Amino acid sequence: MTTAVARRPLSADEVTRFGAEIDALRERTLADIGDVDARYIRRIHAAVRYTEILGRGLLFFGLFPPAWLLGTLLLGVSKILENMELGHNVMHGQYDWMNDPRFDGKTYEWDIVGTSDNWRKTHNFKHHTYTNIKGMDDDVGYGLLRLFPEQRWRPFFLGQPLYAVIFALLFQWGVAIQDLRLGAYFAGRMSAAELREQFRPVGRKMRRQLLKDYVFFPLIAGPFFLPVLLGNLVANGLRNLWTFMIIFCGHFTANAEVFPKSVLENETRGQWYLRQLRGSSNLRGGRLFHILSGNLSHQIEHHLFPDIPARRYAAMSHEVRAICERYGIYYNTGSLWAQFGQVVWRIVRYALPSKPVSMEGRRLVVSE
Amino acid sequence: MPTAGPLKRMLSPLVNPQVFDFWASHLSPTLSWERPLAKVLARRVEARDTVTLELKPNRHVGGFAPGQHVSVTVSVDGVRLTRSYSPSWLGRGRMAVTVKKIPGGKVSGWLTEHCRVGDVLEIGPAFGDMTQPTLDRPWLLVAAGSGITPMMSLLRQAATQPPSLPPITLLYWARTRADLCFLRELDQLAGRLPSLTVHRILTRESALLPEEHGGRPDETLLRALVPDLGARQVYACGPAGFVAAVRALLAGQVAAFEAEAFSLPAASVLSGAPVQVTLGRSGRVLSVPAGAPLLAALEAAGERPAHGCRMGICNTCVCGKLAGTTEDLLGGGLSHEPVGAMKLCVSTALTDITLDL
Ligand SMILES: Cc1cc2nc3c(=O)[nH]c(=O)nc-3n(C[C@H](O)[C@H](O)[C@H](O)COP(=O)(O)OP(=O)(O)OC[C@H]3O[C@@H](n4cnc5c(N)ncnc54)[C@H](O)[C@@H]3O)c2cc1C
Ligand code: FES
Numbered sequence: 001m002t003t004a005v006a007r008r009p010l011s012a013d014e015v016t017r018f019g020a021e022i023d024a025l026r027e028r029t030l031a032d033i034g035d036v037d038a039r040y041i042r043r044i045h046a047a048v049r050y051t052e053i054l055g056r057g058l059l060f061f062g063l064f065p066p067a068w069l070l071g072t073l074l075l076g077v078s079k080i081l082e083n084m085e086l087g088h089n090v091m092h093g094q095y096d097w098m099n100d101p102r103f104d105g106k107t108y109e110w111d112i113v114g115t116s117d118n119w120r121k122t123h124n125f126k127h128h129t130y131t132n133i134k135g136m137d138d139d140v141g142y143g144l145l146r147l148f149p150e151q152r153w154r155p156f157f158l159g160q161p162l163y164a165v166i167f168a169l170l171f172q173w174g175v176a177i178q179d180l181r182l183g184a185y186f187a188g189r190m191s192a193a194e195l196r197e198q199f200r201p202v203g204r205k206m207r208r209q210l211l212k213d214y215v216f217f218p219l220i221a222g223p224f225f226l227p228v229l230l231g232n233l234v235a236n237g238l239r240n241l242w243t244f245m246i247i248f249c250g251h252f253t254a255n256a257e258v259f260p261k262s263v264l265e266n267e268t269r270g271q272w273y274l275r276q277l278r279g280s281s282n283l284r285g286g287r288l289f290h291i292l293s294g295n296l297s298h299q300i301e302h303h304l305f306p307d308i309p310a311r312r313y314a315a316m317s318h319e320v321r322a323i324c325e326r327y328g329i330y331y332n333t334g335s336l337w338a339q340f341g342q343v344v345w346r347i348v349r350y351a352l353p354s355k356p357v358s359m360e361g362r363r364l365v366v367s368e
Numbered sequence: 369m370p371t372a373g374p375l376k377r378m379l380s381p382l383v384n385p386q387v388f389d390f391w392a393s394h395l396s397p398t399l400s401w402e403r404p405l406a407k408v409l410a411r412r413v414e415a416r417d418t419v420t421l422e423l424k425p426n427r428h429v430g431g432f433a434p435g436q437h438v439s440v441t442v443s444v445d446g447v448r449l450t451r452s453y454s455p456s457w458l459g460r461g462r463m464a465v466t467v468k469k470i471p472g473g474k475v476s477g478w479l480t481e482h483c484r485v486g487d488v489l490e491i492g493p494a495f496g497d498m499t500q501p502t503l504d505r506p507w508l509l510v511a512a513g514s515g516i517t518p519m520m521s522l523l524r525q526a527a528t529q530p531p532s533l534p535p536i537t538l539l540y541w542a543r544t545r546a547d548l549c550f551l552r553e554l555d556q557l558a559g560r561l562p563s564l565t566v567h568r569i570l571t572r573e574s575a576l577l578p579e580e581h582g583g584r585p586d587e588t589l590l591r592a593l594v595p596d597l598g599a600r601q602v603y604a605c606g607p608a609g610f611v612a613a614v615r616a617l618l619a620g621q622v623a624a625f626e627a628e629a630f631s632l633p634a635a636s637v638l639s640g641a642p643v644q645v646t647l648g649r650s651g652r653v654l655s656v657p658a659g660a661p662l663l664a665a666l667e668a669a670g671e672r673p674a675h676g677c678r679m680g681i682c683n684t685c686v687c688g689k690l691a692g693t694t695e696d697l698l699g700g701g702l703s704h705e706p707v708g709a710m711k712l713c714v715s716t717a718l719t720d721i722t723l724d725l
Binding site: 033034035036037038039045046049096097098099100102 | 386387390391443445446447448449672
């Protein structure tokens with residue numbers, strides 16, 4: 001299934017020209033960024049606030065099932081919006097040019113148990129710089145799943161369909177502990193004291209989030225403690241499932257590739273762009289779907305232009321696609337169900353042993 | 369800045385100021401947990417290209433002494449920009465700023481053309497040393513263009529204490545009559561304050577009225593208008609070129625001299641060879657032209673250092689220099705050593721440098 005796409009290797013010269021075209025698109029878009037983008041993110045911020053208060057308000061009447069259902073959904077939507085279109089994108093610095101402390105990538109703190117500081121390191125730096133490089137991008141299987149035949153099989157992976165379900169349900173917790181390098185701790189390469197030190201800010205954030213959703217809001221609901229608590233739990237769960245789905249569709253579809261560390265040697269800008277493209281996959285959908293996915297449905301554009309306001313990706317995607325067609329580069333896109341189906345297939349397939357695939361000689365360019 | 373009451377202190381660990389502000393702004397546009405904001409209550413055209421905005425500050429806006437400046441932050445095309453303006457108190461807790469439109473100027477353009485009654489501005493802390501001079505010696509206030517604003521603030525304050533005032537002379541330069549601000553108010557003040565003399569000097573008006581003067585600042589004119597020049601405490605304010613000219617004429621010749629330039633000197637060495645600026649904290653390395661003000665150069669390279677006045681006055685932009693040679697554009701000389709605090713807006717790199725940013 002992974003080989004369904006014939007990939008024509010590009011010449012070094014083609015990669016350079018391809019990179020220049022992507023750069024030109026970037027410049028054109030940057031020159032146009034301004035008030036509309038500022039207004040947009042302020043509106044998203046307002047939508048987060050309105051849906052949150054409506055959702056939490058309705059949950060106070062949660063003994064009445066329709067109110068509970070609607071309240072939970074609205075709170076879930078609020079959390080999804082805050083997590084994806086607001087938090088994730090702001091933390092990429094997409095709105096830093098506004099010079100507005102509310103949308104400052106370096107200080108924004110999002111509403112999940114993971115700390116923004118860890119995220120800025122594991123995601124903004126590691127994942128976006130070393131996208132899909134095995135051994136450098138922790139997001140390749142999150143140290144828990146085998147998604148590519150290039151990863152060595154171990155009996156542990158037999159259980160991964162189950163781990164994946166648990167991981168999806170608890171996704172924000174996975175994100176929270178990603179940077180703690182528990183693997184290194186269990187392998188004896190990190191002391192308990194070091195781990196404790198690293199855990200401190202994470203623990204503080206976890207406590208804060210838990211108190212907010214499972215103590216503070218249920219308590220102020222008084223007799224309706226339980227419906228509020230349950231509503232908050234389900235809303236957090238909905239967001240976990242949704243973000244898991246969107247994020248896994250971004251890099252683990254059938255035709256997404258992983259790369260060996262050797263691609264980094266003298267990697268040019270054009271090659272970097274090409275790697276981002278070949279490691280990412282898009283989702284088709286309507287405007288609302290794109291917003292709720294934080295425009296990560298345009299994962300390809302997000303990886304090419306992580307610091308450009310995500311609302312621009314939709315328009316940019318037409319041009320990126322046209323550029324790809326010109327160079328015969330495969331542009332990986334599909335519906336959520338088709339792409340997620342492929343992800344599930346990977347999770348199930350690579351739980352089982354498979355013929356080892358060597359990445360030796362996997363190159364992005366053929367030299368002249 | 370008002371200190372927080374006990375209730376606020378108790379609540380503050382529970383409150384996310386941004387969330388509070390979001391909801392508070394639905395009640396009143398300037399209601400905020402901690403941000404100093406002011407609402408525009410009225411707008412009037414003061415002179416050609418010049419607008420006065422009457423503002424109602426919220427409780428977080430700090431005080432200021434007449435003659436000082438505050439940083440005003442507005443959003444222009446989605447980008448928040450900060451510039452300095454010299455406000456006046458109007459009584460009943462209201463303040464006013466008078467803004468002259470600079471050709472191509474972002475903030476002055478927005479404030480004079482797009483700002484409307486009801487808009488909200490953010491008002492930063494006050495700074496500046498040109499507060500009321502001592503009352504035991506005569507004053508000389510020298511202003512050009514928008515440099516009149518701090519002088520007006522000082523004169524309005526003086527008008528509340530007439531008996532104790534020493535002789536005050538205001539020399540007010542503008543291009544043409546249509547550029548002069550506050551004419552009516554200056555006439556009224558001169559009527560009420562016997563010790564106040566106002567001279568208007570126009571540089572580009574074809575036919576002068578009897579009470580007007582012409583020409584740029586020079587010794588003859590100054591001596592003619594202010595015979596006791598040597599006894600005066602002098603404040604001068606205006607564009608950099610004007611302030612430099614007045615300083616050259618008066619500094620050392622008068623009892624005291626203070627000046628503030630409202631713009632940076634026309635950069636003489638702006639097109640210097642590229643030097644490397646290393647940002648120690650982020651690890652970024654940028655190439656900037658030697659001789660360019662570092663704040664502007666860093667902004668051009670996509671960085672966003674904190675700043676206020678951009679003129680070396682407010683100290684908002686200071687940052688440590690870890691290595692390299694820099695020059696202070698305001699005549700502070702060269703610095704070869706690491707320094708804990710350097711003003712980015714008026715410093716320029718002469719060699720490769722490393723900043724604690
Ligand atoms: C201490 C202090 C107090 C000030 N008080 C007032 C005040 O009360 N009222 C007022 O109108 N202005 C005042 N200014 C000037 C004001 O802060 C801005 O510099 C001015 O409004 C231009 O900003 P801008 O964003 O419109 O121009 P920018 O977009 O920053 O600049 C556009 C161009 O104009 C040049 N320029 C910038 N400022 C000036 C200037 N003052 N004169 C000539 N050219 C300039 C720039 O070098 C640039 O080339 C004060 C400045 C200082 C430092
Ligand atoms: S910005 Fe005010 S001192 Fe530099």
